[in-house]
Amino acid sequence: MALIVIGMALLLLNLLGIEPVASWPWWMLVAPFGGALLWWQWSDMSGRTRRLQEDRFVQRRKARRQRAMDAMGLGQRATDERRVKRSSR
Structure with missing residues (x-):
């Protein structure tokens, strides 16, 4: 992607007539x-x-699974919350 941005910048500089790019082949x-x-x-x-x-597919799948587990109350966050509640009694 960086090469495309550089190419577009060079073309723009050439079209605007800015030196030294305007004189490049x-x-x-x-x-x-x-x-x-x-x-x-x-x-x-x-x-x-x-x-x-x-x-990217694996990361999305893991995130989707974690959201589903959290929604059912079985995720890591729910486990952590249960531990906090027990220790505060």
Whole structure:
């Protein structure tokens, strides 16, 4: 994502005519976009994208399970609250 932002900034600086970017050759302006393309290609081929997607899925599943347990009164928070109530008697 950072490469896309850099590329957009370079294009904007070129269009506004701000030096030294205005005098750079066109290939220097589109190089960050090519780098982003290569990064995404590598990320997909190496399995990194899939791993990150699986990690997000597992985290959402754990959070959903914890919310369900808390709603039934069986979660960690409920256990902690019972301990506090017993010790304060």
